[in-house]
Amino acid sequence: MVSDTFYPSLLQKHVHFHPSQVKCVSASNKKALITANGETIEVDVVILATGYDYHSWIRPLTIHNASGEELVDIWQASDIRGRYFGLATSGFPNLFHLFGPASRPSQGALSTIAELQAREIIRCVKQLSTLPGQSTMSISREAEDQMARTIYQGIKDSPFAQNCGGWYKNGKGFPSTLWPFTAFRFYRLLEKFDKEKTWIVESSEESIK
Known part of the structure; x- marks a missing residue:
């Protein structure tokens, strides 16, 4: 990520970084995501970035x-x-x-x-x-x-x-x-x-x- 603002934004007090993969959107709370390790996180915005599999x-x-x-x-x-x-x-x-x-x-x-x-x-x-x-x-x-x-x-x-x-x-x-x-x-x-x-x-x- 080449940016002068992206990484500083992660250090703001109201921002929480969760380094886990997203498993799915919660069925009971449409504003919440369930991560691969089972954690439920409420979010304001979801940015879908599919990524890539370079080794394919x-x-x-x-x-x-x-x-x-x-x-x-x-x-x-x-x-x-x-x-x-x-x-x-x-x-x-x-x-x-x-x-x-x-x-x-x-x-x-x-x-x-x-x-x-x-x-x-x-x-x-x-x-x-x-x-x-x-x-x-x-x-x-x-x-x-x-x-x-x-x-x-x-x-x-x-x-x-x-x-x-x-x-x-x-x-x-x-x-x-x-x-x-x-x-x-x-x-x-x-x-x-x-x-x-x-x-x-x-x-x-x-x-x-």
């Missing part, structure tokens, strides 16, 4: 690979898969994405990360366009694992990994959405990877139908 990622869209694995299931279950700069996931050839796991900037501009991801994706697509038939590119598990380790080392002792809540934490309490370094380091690390070893390229003479 791209759902309701579903994407499966040749093994039948669903992309979001993999991202939710693993702290490794999808963490190659948030732009590719091993086992999903020719699938590129922006702002996958561990690529939302914890500092700096979102657009900078998006531009760096897009530039690498364009490079891959251009390379694919020079290959015959049904050629594919997929990120290697080794590159994915290496980036996952780098990200973990960067975020494990950061404020985002401490004992507090946040939209960036998954069901296990780990900040799985955030890039813990600067955008400049994103650029430097992405440039550092040997593209020939990072990407698995498989060529086929068959034409795409």
